[in-house]
Amino acid sequence: MKNPIYINDSSVVSPLAPSGFGSLMTAIKSLETGLVAPIQQAHELQLTALRNESKWYKQLDRSVILAMLAARELKISSNRIGINIGSSRGATGVWEESFSCFSKNGKATTQSSPLTTLGNISTWIAQDLGIDAAAFSHSITCATASHAVLNAIAWLESDMVDEFIVGGAEAPLTPFTIAQMKALRIYATQKNDFPCRALDLEKSENTMVLGEAAACFTLSKKEAQKSIAQITGYGTAIEQLSSATSLSVNGKCLQDSMKRALKHTSLDEVDAIITHSPGTIKGDQAEFNAIKEVFGTSYPVLCNNKWQVGHTLGASSAMSIAMAIEMFSKKKVFKIPYLDDSFTNPRGEKVVPKKVLINATGFGGNAVSLLLEAL
Missing domain, CATH: 3.40.47.10 (Thiolase/Chalcone synthase)
Structure with a gap:
């Protein structure tokens, strides 16, 4: 952008x-x-x-x-x-x-x-x-x-x-x-x-x-006195399906959407990723594989809110945007309580989130990634 x-x-x-x-x-x-x-x-x-x-x-x-x-x-x-x-x-x-x-x-x-x-x-x-x-x-x-x-x-x-x-x-x-x-x-x-x-x-x-x-x-388009965050990157992608609900093993559409959203951003600058991961075995694994393909093993902190509020379908990525805004406001990345920090935060750093990537996928093999930044 x-x-x-x-x-x-x-x-x-x-x-x-x-x-x-x-x-x-x-x-x-x-x-x-x-x-x-x-x-x-x-x-x-x-x-x-x-x-x-x-x-x-x-x-x-x-x-x-x-x-x-x-x-x-x-x-x-x-x-x-x-x-x-x-x-x-x-x-x-x-x-x-x-x-x-x-x-x-x-x-x-x-x-x-x-x-x-x-x-x-x-x-x-x-x-x-x-x-x-x-x-x-x-x-x-x-x-x-x-x-x-x-x-x-x-x-x-x-x-x-x-x-x-x-x-x-x-x-x-x-x-x-x-x-x-x-x-x-x-x-x-x-x-x-x-x-x-x-x-x-x-x-x-x-x-x-x-x-x-x-x-x-x-x-x-113009910053206002009341502005609370900014969108600085976006990417979309769609991949060939093998079934109506499928996603490739390595989440090809997510790989492409993340790369496009980060076209003008260094990967090291991304502090956290709010994942789409809905709690399914194949879907969660495919997104994680996609993240590793893009970022390697030193990926940003992984966050999610579906364990809290369930999968709200068409509202789910809006909930992730709201989560990113709250993390900016509270200057902290929110944890997933049942996962080890070594998995969700491989960089091992205490993070004050300034740049957060939000992933969303849906039936039909479509994916969108949005990059939000704190003000």
């Missing part, structure tokens, strides 16, 4: 307690549907209150309400603004309810179509904030939020807008969505202190867990 893009504000609705990503506790719980990471109770109460504000809001999918709740906390300073909040699954809850109704009586509800379109996440945010914006949504599976950032960079650098709201939202804790993940045989089954063991390369079974969350950010 010739010029950085500035992150001016951040807002997160998630399973995390107020202590944030720095906590050594997981928010994953065992409920009737299985192991999941629902949003914390304080956010649940806010979500209920928001729904009750309008008859329209009561009909909206939970993913839309989560995104609206997060976006309300952002400070908007421009009249020329864009909105791109993505989601992997979109209106999961409303879809399942609508299909259940159709299965029973052969008829769809009147509002089933407008309430299940993916674009209504961003448009309802515009409606709720009362702003006239270029608003659109998209899905590129688990790299969705990172692609929203890439879209924003393009709009900002072309001067089509002055400010952009980006992020991701996901509410996948529904019976059918969880059943889909279990059908792939990647879902966690062990109810212990850390059900999702992301980046644990010694695990003998898959340990992915679904979580729900929304995270939103405001971006601009």
